[in-house]
Amino acid sequence: MTDDDFEVDRDYAALPPLSAEFYQGDTVEVARRLLGTLLVRSSPDGLTAGRIVETEAYLAVDDSACHAARGRTRSNAAMFGPAGRAYVYPIHSRWCFNVVTGLPDEGTAVLVRAIVPLAGEDLMRRRRKREKRLELTRGPARLCEALAINRELDHWDLTLGEPLWIAAAEGPLPAEQLRVSPRIGVTSAADLPLRFFLAGNPFVSGKRSGNV
């Protein structure tokens, strides 16, 4: 199954959201399981959707890069909520989208770093003010702008469906496509192998040479 196999008129809005159980497990496992799933966003402007191809896990124990590592604040409160909620965080005047995992009050989440555009590409181009397909959703803040994910969706329960949810992949991910590496951009706990991506996918962020 590749993205080229997709029907262009597929009804993404009808895809059911993943249930809370999907998100409640070990954060590293959830980060791996999210690869290949479909991130869907509906809005008055239209529907956008893409396949998740890169994630990063942020842990509760021995992970100084995790926003929850220095305790609960007003800004990171969503991380301490139930699994399956969105945690949307601003950095450098842009937004990043996370999925809360594990148990309530644990403070773990998975950052979605890249998706492959599957629906609403023209709407993504208008929001991003970019024409090149690769520049629409390659990177955590780019995909947020393409899907109009912002502070309003912090705390959103992704198991409820519209306006933002994640739907299951069509089938199991070929194990030979999975790659693991240190996380991108973090300045502490920079050596932990907590980034997961699909080998060779052009939408995976970071240096292209490191994505094979």
Next chain:
DNA sequence: CTACCGATTGACT
């Protein structure tokens, strides 16, 4: 209140 910094991006050499 001020000072510092970051899970980034885009422009530029």
Next chain:
DNA sequence: GTCAATCGGTAGA
């Protein structure tokens, strides 16, 4: 490849 813009969050005075 390098580097600066940019601003909310946080810590500290």
